[in-house]
Amino acid sequence: MSWLRSAFQDELDGVTQSLLELSSLVSSAITQATHALLTADLSEAEAVIAADDRVDEIQHELDARIIDIIARQQPVASDLRALVTALRMSADLERMGDMAHHIAKITRLRHPGAAVPSELLLTIEEMGKVARLISDKVGGIIDSKDIDKALEVEKDDDEMDLLHRKLFTALLEPSWPHGIETAIDMTLIGRYYERYADHAVSVSRRIHFQVTGKYNNES
């Protein structure tokens, strides 16, 4: 019954579309959150905070839809695995949105001051760029299932780890001129970017596993 298979395929395509929408929203969110953080822009930070509700809504709707597809279509083997993987990817993407939201909240908390001292603006700008690059790439991989791109994401994450270490090195300079509050903010902000990238890596590994049946690394 090819029409049945095709209706199911349409439903799977719909799931992929929603994952793409999520990846696009969280990529915009981290881009805006970084810009707001670097420029101490309160209204942009507020926009990121407000937009996170939409990410949560899409994720809830998508999860309910996936469970409904499993219940109705009773897929087995690779189709079932694809749907379970989609559930996990939606959770990772939702969490990436939370990280952008957390960064925006620090911007709001310190406004009209700037959370990031001038010495660290470039490092944070780089972390924001890598975060954006990695989530855009993950969007591409969700769409194309391109396994080589999934391996690239691992390297982008290494770049994020380097930047994260650079941030700590700067905080620990004996000449660090800023106080404890700034060190706390920067520790949390660094952690949020690192976790954003970790979740993106997790999405790319799930796709790699779904396509190849093999883990491309420790997960």
Next chain:
Amino acid sequence: MSWLRSAFQDELDGVTQSLLELSSLVSSAITQATHALLTADLSEAEAVIAADDRVDEIQHELDARIIDIIARQQPVASDLRALVTALRMSADLERMGDMAHHIAKITRLRHPGAAVPSELLLTIEEMGKVARLISDKVGGIIDSKDIDKALEVEKDDDEMDLLHRKLFTALLEPSWPHGIETAIDMTLIGRYYERYADHAVSVSRRIHFQVTGKYNNES
């Protein structure tokens, strides 16, 4: 065919047993990680780090088993929801294990020094106690599906948030005598305990939702 229903019920019971085992392991892990942190005990920290592999193993095995049950039994409605919820709970519990592991790694990094300065020992001890209490309670709820206990977990989490704020207040005292490194460690440690409790709350909310069909709070 009551024997079929009963075989399925046995499989669901097996899933619950594995979730209980995970909750027991992560409760031990946070208890040991806290003790190691407070006493700068390297061998105890190493034990926590090593034990986390077992948590990861059980989670991977459990997830594969759940997907296999869905594929073979093709459950619908509440049975399917219970299995999907179990997948999510296993992810939360695995993450709680990671938080204990992260805390143990800070203990190891600072050894033979102590990561926690004397002024903060009591606060961290309290955070460890609340973390243990909350994960033990979550184990009880996985077993009993007791909804009132699930509501208690929300209050325990409020207690964790209070302790977390108390920690930041201490770090930000103008008289704080310790340096940036200690402030960074304490910021991360505080975040790990808070996230541990958040994931426990998430497990209790999932059970509440599974039993009642209603969210007991924003999740």
